[in-house]
Amino acid sequence: xxxxxxxxxxxxxxxxxxxxxxxxxxxxxxxxxxxxxxxxxxxxxxxxxxxxxxxxxxxxxxxxxxxxxxxxxxxxxxxxxxxxxxxxxxxxxxxxxxxxxxxxxxxxxxxxxxxxxxxxxxxxxxxxxxxxxxxxxxxxxxxxxxxxxxxxxxxxxxxxxxxxxxxxxxxxxxxxxxxxxxxxxxxxxxxxxxxxxxxxxxxxxxxxxxxxxxxxxxxxxxxxxxxxxxxxxxxxxxxxxxxxxxxxxxxxxxxxxxxxxxxxxxxxxxxxxxxxxxxxxxxxxxxxxxxxxxxxxxxxxxxxxxxxxxxxxxxxxxxxxxxxxxxxxxxxxxxxxxxxxxxxxxxxxxxxxxxxxxxxxxxxxxxxxxxxxxxxxxxxxxxxxxxxxxxxxxxxxxxxxxxxxxxxxxxxxxxxxxxxxxxxxxxxxxxxxxxxxxxxxxxxxxxxxxxxxxxxxxxxxxxxxxxxxxxxxxxxxxxxxxxxxxxxxxxxxxxxxxxxxxxxxxxxxxxxxxxxxxxxxxxxxxxxxxxxxxxxxxxxxxxxxxxxxxxxxxxxxxxxxxxxxxxxxxxxx
RNA sequence: UGUCCCAUGGUGUAAUUGGCAACACAUCUGAUUUUGGUUCAGAAGAGUCUAGGUUCGAGCCCUAGUGGGACAACCA
Numbered sequence: 001x002x003x004x005x006x007x008x009x010x011x012x013x014x015x016x017x018x019x020x021x022x023x024x025x026x027x028x029x030x031x032x033x034x035x036x037x038x039x040x041x042x043x044x045x046x047x048x049x050x051x052x053x054x055x056x057x058x059x060x061x062x063x064x065x066x067x068x069x070x071x072x073x074x075x076x077x078x079x080x081x082x083x084x085x086x087x088x089x090x091x092x093x094x095x096x097x098x099x100x101x102x103x104x105x106x107x108x109x110x111x112x113x114x115x116x117x118x119x120x121x122x123x124x125x126x127x128x129x130x131x132x133x134x135x136x137x138x139x140x141x142x143x144x145x146x147x148x149x150x151x152x153x154x155x156x157x158x159x160x161x162x163x164x165x166x167x168x169x170x171x172x173x174x175x176x177x178x179x180x181x182x183x184x185x186x187x188x189x190x191x192x193x194x195x196x197x198x199x200x201x202x203x204x205x206x207x208x209x210x211x212x213x214x215x216x217x218x219x220x221x222x223x224x225x226x227x228x229x230x231x232x233x234x235x236x237x238x239x240x241x242x243x244x245x246x247x248x249x250x251x252x253x254x255x256x257x258x259x260x261x262x263x264x265x266x267x268x269x270x271x272x273x274x275x276x277x278x279x280x281x282x283x284x285x286x287x288x289x290x291x292x293x294x295x296x297x298x299x300x301x302x303x304x305x306x307x308x309x310x311x312x313x314x315x316x317x318x319x320x321x322x323x324x325x326x327x328x329x330x331x332x333x334x335x336x337x338x339x340x341x342x343x344x345x346x347x348x349x350x351x352x353x354x355x356x357x358x359x360x361x362x363x364x365x366x367x368x369x370x371x372x373x374x375x376x377x378x379x380x381x382x383x384x385x386x387x388x389x390x391x392x393x394x395x396x397x398x399x400x401x402x403x404x405x406x407x408x409x410x411x412x413x414x415x416x417x418x419x420x421x422x423x424x425x426x427x428x429x430x431x432x433x434x435x436x437x438x439x440x441x442x443x444x445x446x447x448x449x450x451x452x453x454x455x456x457x458x459x460x461x462x463x464x465x466x467x468x469x470x471x472x473x474x475x476x477x478x479x480x481x482x483x484x485x486x487x488x489x490x491x492x493x494x495x496x497x498x499x500x501x502x503x504x505x506x507x508x509x510x511x512x513x514x515x516x517x518x519x520x521x522x523x524x525x526x527x528x529x530x531x532x533x534x535x536x537x538x539x540x541x542x543x544x545x546x547x548x549x550x551x552x553x554x555x556x557x558x559x560x561x562x563x564x565x566x567x568x569x570x571x572x573x
Numbered sequence: 574u575g576u577c578c579c580a581u582g583g584u585g586u587a588a589u590u591g592g593c594a595a596c597a598c599a600u601c602u603g604a605u606u607u608u609g610g611u612u613c614a615g616a617a618g619a620g621u622c623u624a625g626g627u628u629c630g631a632g633c634c635c636u637a638g639u640g641g642g643a644c645a646a647c648c649a
């Protein structure tokens with residue numbers, strides 16, 4: 001009795017309070033203890049050196065989602081501390097992708113480069129405290145002295161030899177462009193014997209005589225990531241600084257740098273979570289770039305790419321991606337998410353939204369021998385059975401039609417209930433037809449044409465009469481318009497191409513990831529289809545108008561096929 | 574020969590004071606269906622990496638081990 005009462009109490013609690021991920025737990029604890037005056041301020045801080053992918057989408061949804069959930073704020077900040085790799089082109093695409101996902105940042109986008117002055121002043125302060133010094137050694141010498149994770153490093157000759165005044169003077173002259181690139185760096189004086197490599201006197205500044213896309217020629221010394229990120233967080237009033245697991249070892253340094261500059265009570269805290277891995281694809285920017293450069297795909301927005309721009313072109317909706325980020329959760333263990341989940345979610349979304357249309361991908365001609373030659377009648381069909389408000393439309397029906405090649409079989413196997421000699425099927429929204437005859441290429445065995453009769457008593461609508469087992473999609477041969485359809489399959493044929501030791505992911509590239517069908521027949525209403533317009537091709541899948549599509553040449557991308565239980569039954573041994 | 578992180582059905586994530594291991598995807602049945610879609614009903618699948626310890630009671634706390642991952646760019 002006592003026990004069951006306890007149980008009920010817990011169940012009620014669970015119902016009213018859904019479980020939180022570990023970051024939400026941290027935030028709610030902070031809220032409870034009134035840390036940060038009960039504010040939540042997050043940020044999404046990409047480096048503008050490439051295109052965003054679905055792994056970034058996870059981070060975007062996390063950071064912006066938390067801002068929304070806790071009525072806080074979220075900044076968009078470009079981590080632009082390396083002028084060599086960064087370009088404005090990438091900034092534009094990042095802004096577009098974040099907006100497309102449906103998020104808005106508070107105020108203007110921020111830039112780490114906006115803080116270069118402040119960073120410089122703080123660096124001077126740290127030198128004055130005797131906790132930073134100018135090192136004249138080469139990159140190779142510094143690397144050599146750094147030691148290894150298992151062996152302590154050695155201190156630089158310059159570490160203790162130079163006075164504060166000398167360091168200050170050298171640093172100022174570094175800033176003024178007196179020294180050659182690579183000849184001097186500013187280093188934090190921490191601990192060359194630390195078991196954490198990042199604490200072995202990390203670099204704060206290097207000399208780079210390169211123009212920056214925002215600051216131009218103003219600076220020739222640029223701060224390193226570690227000496228910019230936490231300070232940017234601090235400047236912006238970020239409370240919860242979320243990043244991926246590989247920065248875990250940076251956290252002591254993040255904190256050390258904050259120790260040097262923070263005076264009040266407030267300071268941001270870094271928390272790490274596991275990056276997203278998705279089955280049958282890769283997520284590394286470097287490897288993705290390689291796919292583009294080696295021509296395995298046609299650019300960053302190739303619909304096979306896991307980039308946001310690729311997914312958009314493929315026909316994914318922002319909602320489906322946000323749902324995905326929600327469903328996969330946030331934790332600290334390495335993971336490979338099944339791409340089936342992503343596909344399930346885009347189907348779920350498109351099922352509600354996408355208009356159904358008739359499109360025959362691999363046409364097979366059907367002639368209705370008892371249908372008048374010149375007659376074209378219009379049949380009415382529903383636009384979306386999931387949403388009556390989407391209404392109906394008219395479809396032209398005629399003596400000569402196209403059906404899907406795979407919907408006819410000369411010698412059908414068990415459980416095949418499509419068209420076959422002597423069999424009947426319904427043409428969706430039209431009539432029941434019966435196969436009377438067919439023409440076959442005797443050499444290749446290919447079916448060339450099918451002859452049927454139609455039953456005028458069976459027109460779709462109330463009182464359509466008898467039922468048959470199969471229903472096929474079709475188009476009128478006279479009225480159909482041509483289209484190109486691009487069928488995409490997974491880019492790799494291994495579920496974890498990047499996770500295989502001693503094997504390059506490219507070894508697992510799927511040679512059949514793209515199939516182009518150029519002789520597809522689609523219903524005439526599709527002439528008006530606009531780029532990125534989304535449709536369900538009845539019985540086949542969801543398709544999206546490619547941006548390359550024109551009224552003269554329609555091009556559709558297959559987002560994802562419909563679930564296909566027949567394929568499973570058919571392929572069973 | 575180091576430091577840090579991680580370990581729950583096939584996959585991913587939960588289990589909020591230490592109290593019957595839950596949800597989603599995937600898989601399999603059946604029903605409905607003018608999409609072999611959708612929807613609905615149901616089934617199977619883990620005893621929580623291992624060994625000890627604390628406890629009336631451990632997925633949860635402690636110790637050790639095992640396995641996986643991160644760290645040695647003037648990249649982020």
